[in-house]
Amino acid sequence: DTGVSQNPRHKITKRGQNVTFRCDPISEHNRLYWYRQTLGQGPEFLTYFQNEAQLEKSRLLSDRFSAERPKGSFSTLEIQRTEQGDSAMYLCASSRGTGGIINEKLFFGSGTQLSVL
Amino acid sequence: DAKTTQPNSMESNEEEPVHLPCNHSTISGTDYIHWYRQLPSQGPEYVIHGLTSNVNNRMASLAIAEDRKSSTLILHRATLRDAAVYYCILGGGGGNQFYFGTGTSLTVIP
Numbered sequence: 001d002t003g004v005s006q007n008p009r010h011k012i013t014k015r016g017q018n019v020t021f022r023c024d025p026i027s028e029h030n031r032l033y034w035y036r037q038t039l040g041q042g043p044e045f046l047t048y049f050q051n052e053a054q055l056e057k058s059r060l061l062s063d064r065f066s067a068e069r070p071k072g073s074f075s076t077l078e079i080q081r082t083e084q085g086d087s088a089m090y091l092c093a094s095s096r097g098t099g100g101i102i103n104e105k106l107f108f109g110s111g112t113q114l115s116v117l
Numbered sequence: 118d119a120k121t122t123q124p125n126s127m128e129s130n131e132e133e134p135v136h137l138p139c140n141h142s143t144i145s146g147t148d149y150i151h152w153y154r155q156l157p158s159q160g161p162e163y164v165i166h167g168l169t170s171n172v173n174n175r176m177a178s179l180a181i182a183e184d185r186k187s188s189t190l191i192l193h194r195a196t197l198r199d200a201a202v203y204y205c206i207l208g209g210g211g212g213n214q215f216y217f218g219t220g221t222s223l224t225v226i227p
Contacts, residue, residue: 004160033214042204042217043161056214091160103149103168103208106215108160 002026004109006092012115013082020078021112023092030097032075033106034067036060037089049075050097082116089113121205126222129195137190137221139205144185149208151215152179152190154201161204161217164190200225 005024013019025032030051035043046065048056051072061067064082069075079086090113093106122140129135141150151166165172165179167188172179178191192199204220 035217040219042202042219045214045216048214058214093160103166105163105166106153106161108162110158110160 004092004094004107006109006112008112009110010113010115012117014117015084016081018078018080019082019114020076021090021114023075023077023109025074025092025094026107028096029094029107030072031095031104032069033093033095034075034077035091035093037091037111043091046077079114082114084116087114087116121207121218123203123205123218123221125219126224128224128226130226131197132194135192135195135199135223137192137203137205137223138187139189140187141205141207142186144207150179150181150185150188151206151208152177153204153206153217155204155220156201164203166208195223195225197225197227199223
């Protein structure tokens with residue numbers, strides 16, 4: 001396993017701009033998750049894909065957020081019209097997806113740190 | 118989503134065992150108990166998980182109470198590299214995501 005890769009590692013943007021993050025999961029992992037983490041807090045679930053299908057979205061995922069996973073491989077998370085409250089670490093994770101999540105290991109990337117000025 | 122309760126912080130001396138507690142009194146019969154840790158500037162890392170029986174792996178041991186309402190993560194010999202935030206999470210309840218709390222920040226003293 002080469003690990004979960006996230007790009008960029010850091011992103012600084014001005015309020016109102018759009019940003020896009022990329023996540024490359026571990027090869028052949030069927031499930032892919034996006035989490036958000038603010039300073040001093042644990043990661044918060046945003047959304048989850050099984051292959052290319054987005055199966056679950058948190059209420060934290062406002063209309064300005066959109067995630068895709070074309071062809072069930074890499075995923076992108078886009079934030080439109082960024083706000084200062086969007087400043088956070090955005091984490092991606094993947095798992096094999098061969099059974100129920102309750103018994104799965106998640107492999108996390110190092111995250112993308114977003115700063116909205 | 119079932120909740121877990123952990124102390125905010127703990128300290129341990131290097132090379133001594135560490136016992137990190139977690140309470141999960143509302144756990145359901147199908148919930149697995151997972152532990153992840155997060156080192157500074159990194160994503161969370163899987164440590165161990167179990168359902169009912171105690172579990173061991175190369176990183177740690179997981180001791181699960183008989184009533185499953187609490188568990189303890191055991192690091193047998195703490196090293197400086199074990200300094201991290203440790204999260205106790207319940208996986209299950211019909212959902213497809215893990216809910217992280219604020220975890221326990223472990224400080225290892227040389």
